[in-house]
Amino acid sequence: MREGFVDFAKFTFELIGKTSENNNNLKFAAVNSQIALELFLKFYYVKTGKVQEILKRKHGLPINEFNDFSQILNHFYATRTWSYGQKNELAKLLDVRNAIVHKGQSSKWDADLAVIIVRTMFFINATAWVLLRESILVNNYNPHEIGRNPIWRAGAEDFAEDFCDKVYPCLSCGAYALTSAEVMVLDSSNSEEDFICLCCLSSLNGSHVRILPCYHCCDEAYYLDSLNEQPNQQYVGKCVECKADDFVRKCASCDDFYHPSSKSEVLLNSKYYCCQDCAE
Template sequence: MHVNNEKELYETCVDFFHFSLQLIREISPSNRNLKFAVVNIQITLELFIKYYLVRQGHLENIADIKNGKLKNYKKFDTIMNYYFSNTKWSYGEKKELKKILDARNLIVHKGLRSGWDNDLAIYIIKCVLFIHGTMLNSFGISLLKGYPQPNPISTNLTWREGIEQSIDKLNTKHNFSVFHCPECGAYSLIPSNIIGLDSNPDESLECLCCFYFYNIEAEAAVINCYKCSESKSYLIDRLNSDERQQHLGKCLECGINTPVRKCYECERFYHPNDGEFTFDNNYFCSSDCKEIYEECM
């Protein structure tokens, strides 16, 4: 019973999650699409919390069971209260998720023809990250994997605002670096260990607004900026270099974009402005690396 119920909850939740993203992409003060997005994200939220609790072995606490069979689930506000009472930390806030439930009930049960509510629009975007982050952190399942990069949803100003607010909130609990994304410009490029787009073990910088990411281990590299001294803010194209060992790079903090070099000996990236050494038409980050190379000649 538990397995079938868990599978059905998951599959329906995923369907509504992706459909909700389509609706969110179109929300705007100039149309009435917000009410459709609210109803669908609330359904997604309800399915997700039920799935989460069932998978964690809490079905008996949120549903009525008779003779070993599921009769019905308890009211969702009861289920949500149970979730937060048994969760030490969450990617979302109960009061914001409750606002989504209240708005959905007004639309469905009272026929409210709602207009634009910016706070509510921000809440549903935060709800997307709550569902994705919890699913990824708890079960290793990414709901944002496979989307185009950069994703056109990043052009929606409300989406961008909601994502940036979510990151600000996360940063009150975890101290991490945030940068403007080179692709979409949103202040939403963060380390993948905070809340990634996937469960890839490689270190990366990932944009939660447009879903673009930079694999720090394979495709890119980061070093400290020589101009503004910001730690690990200078993003480097690891895969492309010229005959002078130069790689293109740019500081995500101050915007300086002078080329960097990759040491011929130790292969460390460095700023030529910080000093370098040459021998036999090759460039080195230190005198030690230069001497090691000379000794091997």
């Protein structure tokens, strides 16, 4: 069953990567994402030993047949106080699927539906990670080409805004979709201190990458590698937003990074400190 939902999710992912307003892929992506979601929810109940709760009943006893998807979805939401997606969005996938399969309607271009499909992929990945320690995505190390697809990008930024506490502009793809791997990982190569980009599916090693408020534009978008020290306690960095790339300095006492133009900087016995307190 795990293979089932992972296969459909991966296929949905491939389809979204090739979906645009100018082709017919959206309907295939919608149907596949609904199947992936249904199989995922069934897998979740089986894996957590609660499958009885979503089986059909005869004379009060569960029989070897699953309830309908909408009942399973209702049960999932009725038994949770929080989730990585809205029930009505996930339910819409079923409506779209039924319109295609049962009524022969071929859905036209629908930008909202496209975003819902992407959000569903993240719903599955985040839920699978938080509840089951499973992931369907893959850490690509280098930016994945799907990040250039406007549908995926819109869905990734949308999900990040709704469900991630802190979101940064990604150093690789520029999308506002870089967040802490505490929410979900791309795969088991990530640790929870890493940063992952939901748009280009790459990650940054949180043990040495720092993201600071930029000294120039003040956005939290100034990246530096804390292992790459230059002379005079300086570090090379760059702001994704305003492209400022002056070196910043690390205080010899508190280890905070600051811009050398800071008026409170103190030079004492050839060491730099961020402020008078640190120098004493």
